[in-house]
């Protein structure tokens with residue numbers, strides 16, 4: 371990269387290919403295109419300086435260009451070291467957007483790129499964060515707490531945290547007061563995923579959230595679609611691209627039966643696998659059982675499993691002890707946000723044979739082999755290309771509406787976590803019906819009055835669960 375270039379991508383010559391796929395994606399992202407039509411003239415994001423940390427895929431490229439069409443200036447990095455689509459990053463960089471994302475980047479590079487989200491050429495800070503998993507937010511907030519003299523850097527618990535801490539220390543040495551200035555300039559954060567939202571609620575609970583946040587994940591048109599129907603398509607896609615294994619007839623265990631687990635179990639069942647589910651929550655366990663899946667413990671099921679997929683957003687779900695019991699050539703992967711669901715660190719001293727990027731065969735001392743996907747990072751983005759455009763359009767339309775809301779009305783919000791109002795959720799869904807040829811029925815005034823709504827909606831109370 372030359373000094374004049376404000377981007378890092380694998381190969382800028384991939385831009386043409388990326389642009390062609392972007393053009394196709396636009397035809398499958400009606401919600402984002404409708405946002406451009408509806409808000410383009412008003413430019414509600416003029417003056418927004420968005421630091422975006424979200425998988426740098428083709429679909430994200432359409433989101434980036436939508437935010438720009440509404441007036442925003444953006445800088446972008448991927449929120450996972452394996453999830454970037456290099457042609458998408460190239461297309462975005464070629465269009466003049468500072469993007470820092472390479473599929474297979476190192477963790478040092480990952481945190482350097484996250485830092486570069488906040489290094490605007492004019493030296494001014496970002497004023498919005500668009501986050502997926504919370505890393506960009508945690509980077510700024512942890513740095514600001516360190517600058518305030520809090521002891522938040524001295525006890526990294528693993529190698530990844532050491533790298534994170536080293537990056538913060540480096541920035542503190544280079545630019546004293548940077549994190550505090552940056553934190554104070556942020557009007558709000560919009561967060562994409564379950565794990566990032568959990569982090570935000572924890573910050574709110576501890577009184578450590580210094581700006582308002584919108585929980586995009588819990589828009590119904592996000593978590594009940596992206597997490598579920600998205601994984602239904604992209605989980606098996608990832609396993610197939612990684613292994614080409616025949617799935618019909620195989621035994622697959624899905625850990626967790628939340629939204630991602632439901633989509634993942636459906637994905638594997640659709641491929642003909644015999645699916646078993648593990649859960650800690652009796653409600654989700656009952657749902658799994660009544661959806662026709664055997665509910666088991668991983669300890670019991672692992673020795674007969676051909677495929678084990680964890681979807682929990684929790685840590686230490688697939689332990690070393692469990693992996694010792696799996697059969698030869700069992701496929702083990704994660705589709706939750708962080709890589710701590712599988713105890714990958716505990717496998718490092720075994721024999722690893724790299725089959726191809728993001729596919730490793732790990733051999734145990736007794737000769738038993740296990741196929742590990744994406745080194746335990748989310749495999750649908752590491753081994754395949756994530757969810758299809760159509761479902762990401764619903765997610766990213768929520769993101770766009772949330773950015774507009776916090777950028778234009780941030781001062782009306784407390785430093786808390788909010789979800790978008792139901793009428794906007796319904797609007798996002800409405801924007802996606804035409805593409806599927808779906809025709810809505812209309813309530814008469816009498817029918818609407820009878821069920822206590824208006825014919826225009828919202829059609830459900832806030833406590834309705836879908």
Ligand code: NAI
Pocket residue numbers: 563564565566593596597600601625626627628629630631648649650651654681682683684687705706707708748749750751756757
């Ligand atoms: P969720 O909260 O709806 O579901 C997680 C489920 O795992 C819960 O039902 C919980 O009871 C269960 N669970 C927790 N610990 C467990 C354990 N030790 N054993 C068995 N079950 C356990 O969360 P959601 O929305 O399904 O998200 C899960 C993860 O996937 C999060 O990290 C989220 O950020 C990520 N995600 C990944 C996507 C992808 O494309 N790869 C897309 C959307 C979300």
